[in-house]
Amino acid sequence: MKTKAAILREAGKDFEVTELDLDPPKAGEVLIRYVAAGLCHSDEHLRHGDIVPRFPMVGGHEGAGIIEEVGAGVTRLAPGDHVVCSFVPVCGHCRWCSTGKSNLCDLGATVLDGCLPDGTYRFHQDGVDLGGMCMLGTFSERAVISEHSAIKVDDDLPLDKVVLVGCGVPTGFGSAVHAAATEPGDTIAIYGIGGVGINSVQGAALAGARHVVAIDPLANKREMAQRLGATHTCATAEEAQDLIAQLTCGVGADKAIVTVDVVTADVVTHAFNAIRKGGTVVVTSLADPTKVTIQLSGALLTLFEKRIQGSLFGSGDPFHDIPRMIELYRSGHLKLDELITQTYSLEQINQGYRDLLDGKNIRGVIRYDS
Ligand SMILES: NC(=O)c1ccc[n+]([C@@H]2O[C@H](COP(=O)([O-])OP(=O)(O)OC[C@H]3O[C@@H](n4cnc5c(N)ncnc54)[C@H](O)[C@@H]3O)[C@@H](O)[C@H]2O)c1
Ligand SMILES: [Zn+2]
Ligand SMILES: [Zn+2]
Numbered sequence: 387m388k389t390k391a392a393i394l395r396e397a398g399k400d401f402e403v404t405e406l407d408l409d410p411p412k413a414g415e416v417l418i419r420y421v422a423a424g425l426c427h428s429d430e431h432l433r434h435g436d437i438v439p440r441f442p443m444v445g446g447h448e449g450a451g452i453i454e455e456v457g458a459g460v461t462r463l464a465p466g467d468h469v470v471c472s473f474v475p476v477c478g479h480c481r482w483c484s485t486g487k488s489n490l491c492d493l494g495a496t497v498l499d500g501c502l503p504d505g506t507y508r509f510h511q512d513g514v515d516l517g518g519m520c521m522l523g524t525f526s527e528r529a530v531i532s533e534h535s536a537i538k539v540d541d542d543l544p545l546d547k548v549v550l551v552g553c554g555v556p557t558g559f560g561s562a563v564h565a566a567a568t569e570p571g572d573t574i575a576i577y578g579i580g581g582v583g584i585n586s587v588q589g590a591a592l593a594g595a596r597h598v599v600a601i602d603p604l605a606n607k608r609e610m611a612q613r614l615g616a617t618h619t620c621a622t623a624e625e626a627q628d629l630i631a632q633l634t635c636g637v638g639a640d641k642a643i644v645t646v647d648v649v650t651a652d653v654v655t656h657a658f659n660a661i662r663k664g665g666t667v668v669v670t671s672l673a674d675p676t677k678v679t680i681q682l683s684g685a686l687l688t689l690f691e692k693r694i695q696g697s698l699f700g701s702g703d704p705f706h707d708i709p710r711m712i713e714l715y716r717s718g719h720l721k722l723d724e725l726i727t728q729t730y731s732l733e734q735i736n737q738g739y740r741d742l743l744d745g746k747n748i749r750g751v752i753r754y755d756s
Contacts, residue, residue, distance in 0.1 A: 390403060391406050392525035394432055408528055411457035417528060418529055420524050420528065422752060428519075436672070469538055473520040473535075473699065537709065553582075558584060558586040559700055563589045568595050574586075578601070578646030579607035579610065582671075599633075642667045648672075651680060658687075680694065
């Protein structure tokens, strides 16, 4: 079958919307018709060239849609099922999956190749294979994905809203709740309030933090942070450092979470200096993997017993956390509708990423019906 998709052919070039051939699902795979796809900064890393995938690649790793066909052996999903995709596949039985760390599943090894778990590709154009970002390729009307990437959700949920629960929400929320282990009474500093960071704000507030300090140079981001649980906002890390010192009588924040667009040694150093003895800096943001983006005094790390903790998918378990986030959305504890500041058609994808870079959106979303 044919599908229209937004693809990247090389680093530094815009997305190209083009028609691809799509194979039917093989064993353990499903054909999905995407209803919506979120515009996360991680795809912008590929477009920009910070992170280099196998090209050409179908972009998009935040997606929700409806299953249209299932391959041999798929019993957990059926045509007509509504699903949210997890940007990390979960096999359920590798060392990491079987020890409660399924966000680190071994199937994640090829997410930047975008092939299916059997090592082959379902998207093609003129004899060339294309992978899908994170094994998903949500910037396509349809895709064939592994059953390990799809979590069934209730039919009545608005897929164009719960799509955010495929990446930005569990990543940000879990960075605060799992990786930072926010406790009631904590002071939490969050650097960067985009589609990920705003959910760290929500997570920290729900976990009972007394002070949630949201740091972002952009006023619209700080306003949204305040609406969704931040107790204080700052435009700069320096301002935050002074404020945190005041709020904690000079002790420092319990935890700091780095969710800026591109992680730098500078922002990690600010976060490290803002935390107390025994505190934790959670690094969720990505950057060019060949660059050194953490440069700290080892002596201070030792003497103050500070911790630096990386976090992938909010350090949670996708098959547990995605349904959990949806329950919190239903009960009104977690806001999703408010996070979607603009919707786009697939053809408008480059405008969507320009808006992301211009800081206009909390999260932009492609809707395939628009
Ligand atoms: N670890 C994971 O599992 C995971 C998952 C998804 C995204 N990410 C990464 O998380 C990062 C954030 O993604 P996003 O989609 O929220 O990006 P975004 O572009 O929507 O938001 C980034 C925000 O950071 C702000 N910012 C930039 N420099 C800053 C600074 N020095 N101090 C404070 N704020 C600053 C920007 O104004 C913007 O509001 C990206 O690097 C992305 O690749 C990681
Ligand atoms: Zn993402
Ligand atoms: Zn696994």
